[in-house]
Amino acid sequence: MNYIEILGLVAAALSTFSFVPQVIHTWKTKSAKDLSFAMFSIMFTATALWLIYGFLIAALPVIIANGLVLILLGIILYFKIAYK
Numbered sequence: 001m002n003y004i005e006i007l008g009l010v011a012a013a014l015s016t017f018s019f020v021p022q023v024i025h026t027w028k029t030k031s032a033k034d035l036s037f038a039m040f041s042i043m044f045t046a047t048a049l050w051l052i053y054g055f056l057i058a059a060l061p062v063i064i065a066n067g068l069v070l071i072l073l074g075i076i077l078y079f080k081i082a083y084k
Helices: 003-017 020-029 037-057 060-082
Strands: none
Touching: 003 060, 020 060, 037 060
8 A cells, every 4th residue: 555545545534534523413412403404415416426436446545435424424414304
């Protein structure tokens, strides 16, 4: 593994885990009223496209990061709908 791939993996990890505090906070408070459904929907779609792109170019950091982010965004969108 070269330094460029390590850089990509670190960036992927930070991008991915940036959503974890929001998921935890929303789950604990059972409130998603201040979250923008439109923003998270657009982000979900963009992330799904990045994941497809990652598979097409066989880029592991892109696949891992966007796969995990897609799950976290899905959870946030679920909370947004469930905690109305």
